[in-house]
Amino acid sequence: MELDFLVPVDDKVLAHCELLPQQAMGKHIKVHSKRDGLPEMSAVKIAFLGVKESRNAFEKKPEKIDVSAIRIQLYKLLLGNWSFRLADIGDIEEGATVEDTYFVVKNTLTALLKQGVVPIIIGATQDITYPAYRAFDGIKNLVNLVAVDSRFDFGMDDELISSHSYMSKIITDQPNNLYNFSNIGYQSYFNAQEEMDLMERLFFDAYRLGELGSDISLAEPVLRNAHMVSMDMRAVRASEIGLLDNFSPNGFTGREICAIARYAGFSDKVCLFGIYEMENAVQSSQLIAQIIWYFIEGFNFRITESPLEEPENFTKYNVPCDSEQLVFHKSHLTDRWWVEVPSVLAPHTKTDTVALLPCTKTDYLQACDQNIPERWLKAYKKGFN
Structure with missing residues (x-):
């Protein structure tokens, strides 16, 4: 597998893991470490990886994403009644250029997808959705993308790719494998009318935050048809995530965002799940860890069923x-x-x-x-x- 560019999990995370009870997730995850190298992936169904690239952030990040802090919170959660193996394959650091990082992300995810492993990306910025989408090249001709986001992220026509404009590149770049794009949780005052008109012209689906707030189960059929999910943590209200700058007082609650993650995991089509745009805070790390836990919990209960076949x-x-x-x-x-x-x-x-x-x-x-x-x-x- 093309995983040569992955950096091992930090030793401080492994040291913390040694102190955890036997029921903790950290005791059951196969970890990419400096001492042992990459784990054997043959029986792995879900793999976590961090992507620290943030140079295309729309709002410049005050500091590098601390994936280790998220891992510590994830590892301490107790294991569910799961019958499959999990792996933490480490991080992708910033390359010499952003394009270099994209290249590594694309190749790494392609290798995982070809082996039937579902990657969970913990990314600094949401423009990583673009190379994640490109990872399906040659694997899936038509891709359904669902973004959990307060914005549509089309940006302006002349804007270079950023965490607020990556969708423009996805819908215009060749080969164009995007079949459908759905947004869950948009907030009208963050989106230009031109973007809303574009969503209508392309027959894309969009669900307002208020609509989902009254019934979060409306997200389930949207996610059931998705191949990849891109979750922007700025869709979560600031008070829930313990952050103020660049986060909104309106957004999903912690319970709602975890329900969305569980629906995504339960979908038998979703084969790539990304969480982006978090900043370093203990409450933020805890919530992201719980989002990942609920995705895995949903994955555990996946059922493939078809009215036409059965x-x-x-x-x-x-x-x-x-x-x-x-x-x-x-x-x-x-x-x-x-x-x-x-x-x-x-x-x-x-x-x-x-x-x-x-x-x-x-x-x-x-x-x-x-x-x-x-x-x-x-x-x-x-x-x-």
């Missing part, structure tokens, strides 16, 4: 609307819902079958009231334009 495990609902007949499926096992959309949503299939779009029970009830769900309309228009 119809006996689902209830099928045909809902005639004025212009369309919508077909919904409800799982007997998980109570999750899907709605059928024309097959352009699944170009990787060779037969002219329908595609399944994750949805909610509310979408079904709306259809019963003759209101076609907005998520279905966007998926339909995206496929026929």
Whole structure:
């Protein structure tokens, strides 16, 4: 594996780990250390790595990210009833240029993805989402990206890539493998109207903070369809994270952001999870550690199910609307819902079958009231334009 550029976990983290009880996560994580080198990855399902690159930060960072502090908080959490192996493969330091760092990030993540390992990135700035997205080149032709963010991060046309403009590079750079982009938790006063108009024109999905605050489960179907998730910690309210500068009084609570992480882990499609834009504070490190714990907890309960392949495990609902007949499926096992959309949503299939779009029970009830769900309309228009 191309992991030669990874720096081992700091000795002070390993020393702290020696003092932990046997039930602590740190006692069960395979760690990249100076003494033992990289761990054997054959049985590993999830790997953590830090990315310390911050030169493209929109707001310049007052100090380098302390990934070791996050590791100390993570290692002390108690292990869940998990049946798979975890690894901490160390950090990617800043290269001679930002492009050098991107190159190393891309190659490292590609190597992990090819081996079936789900990387959890702890990154200084969210522009690392770009090389993480490029890691899918040659692995997945169409990528669904979900950003948990108060901003859309398109930036201005002439702006160089930064933590506030990386999405512009993703949607314009070749090869263009982005199929869908969804934002969870945007706040209108942080986004220009032009950005909102662009989201509409491209049939991307966006969910306001207030909408999710009343029902965080609305995030689940969005994450169920994602291949990679990019979480900006500035989407969390300042009081929850123990930081004031560059953080907003409005945002997700700690409980809500952990629920989102658990939904991401539970999605059987998510194969890359990134957490970005934190700054050094004990409360921040604790929350990030708990976010990672909940992602792993969700991963542990992953279930692969398909109404088309196992119809006996689902209830099928045909809902005639004025212009369309919508077909919904409800799982007997998980109570999750899907709605059928024309097959352009699944170009990787060779037969002219329908595609399944994750949805909610509310979408079904709306259809019963003759209101076609907005998520279905966007998926339909995206496929026929």
